[in-house]
Amino acid sequence: MAKTLHLPAPAKLNRLLHITRRRDDGYHELQTLFQLVDIGDTISFIPRDDNRIVLNEGIDDVAHEDNLVVRAARLLQTATENSHGVSLSIEKRLPMGGGLGGGSSNAATVLLGLNHLWQMNLSIDQLAALGLQLGADVPVFVKGHSAWAEGVGEKLTSVTLDAPWFVIIHPGVSVSTAAVFQDPELTRNTPPITMARALQGGASTWRNDCEAVVKKRYSPIAAALDWLNCFAPSQLTGTGACVFAAFETHEAAKQIARDASQHWPTWVAKGLNRSPLHDALGG
Known part of the structure; x- marks a missing residue:
């Protein structure tokens, strides 16, 4: 086995998010377009001689065993009945609770990374099924x-x-x-559409059904959306808090980002269709 492994955990944007109904179990049916982007966290893996799962420098107010990366490692360890261990470190760049999928992406990177490191040979579909036990967004990153x-x-x-x-x-x-999904004013009855119709409509027709509620509840998000809308159509990702806008060139995006960074933490990111994690693993 490799001695050390460093793997990316890329962010995502929800370029469209429709909520079509609330189920009897309280969960919501939705339709969304996930797009990967080239910013994210980095996770380092160091194999251990024992079977312990150790996360170096965890997150404040999150117990070690509750951290998604530890849960992902423990889940794979249990599912494959193996006795390998690992020490994990996260170089955190994505904000927690930002709607960029940081925690879910971290969990997916741990599942794929340990499947490779421990030579478990689980398929992508098997890993995605495990990931779903950790969160609804994990499979897209897997x-x-x-x-x-x-x-x-x-x-x-x-x-x-x-x-x-x-x-x-x-x-x-x-x-x-x-709180957003429990808000009585949340749109929950957007008529379902086909994937073909969504793609045919294009970005100019895409919207996020959570946005109106989030803007009403969080004035700083409304302010950021309004500011970014002055330069290009802007949108919330997931339930937020991050907002984004698309630009045709790197230079145009950098120019707006320079102004935005005077007020908020800001990133310039390239849209991707294939995960850099899969590139790193050669999959």
């Missing part, structure tokens, strides 16, 4: 391709989207996803 998603986000069809440059802004607040 499968490693921009995708049309339905159900609670787990029914995935790979798609190829346009790949512009994005300016991504974090307005500096933390959004409660549960």
Whole structure:
């Protein structure tokens, strides 16, 4: 086995997010377009001689065993009945609760990384099924391709989207996803559409059904959206807090990002259709 492994955990944007109904179990059926981008965290893996799962420098207020990367490693360890261990470190760049999928992507990187490191030889579909136990967004990162998603986000069809440059802004607040989905004013009855119709409509028709509620509840997010809308159509990703806009060139995105960074943490990211994690693993 390799002595040390360093792997990317890329972010995602929801370029479209429709909520079509609330189920009897309280979960929501949705339709969304996930696009991967070239910013993210990095996870380092060091094999251990024992069977311990150790996360170096965990997250404040999150118990070691509750951390998604530890849960992912423990899940794979249990599912494969192996006795390998690993020490994990996360170089964290993505904000927690930003709607960029950081935690889910970290978990997916651990599943794929340990499957490779421990030589478990599970298929992508098997790993995605494990990932779904950790969260609805984990499978898209496991499968490693921009995708049309339905159900609670787990029914995935790979798609190829346009790949512009994005300016991504974090307005500096933390959004409660549960509170957004419980808000009585949330749109829950958007008529379902086909994937073909969504793609045919293109970015000019895409919207996020959570945006109106989030803007009302969080004025800093409304302010960031309004500011970014002055330069290009802007949108919320997931339930936020991050907002984004697409630009045709890197230079145009950098220019807007320079101005935005005077007020908020800001990134310039290239849209991707294939995950750099899969490139790194040669998959």
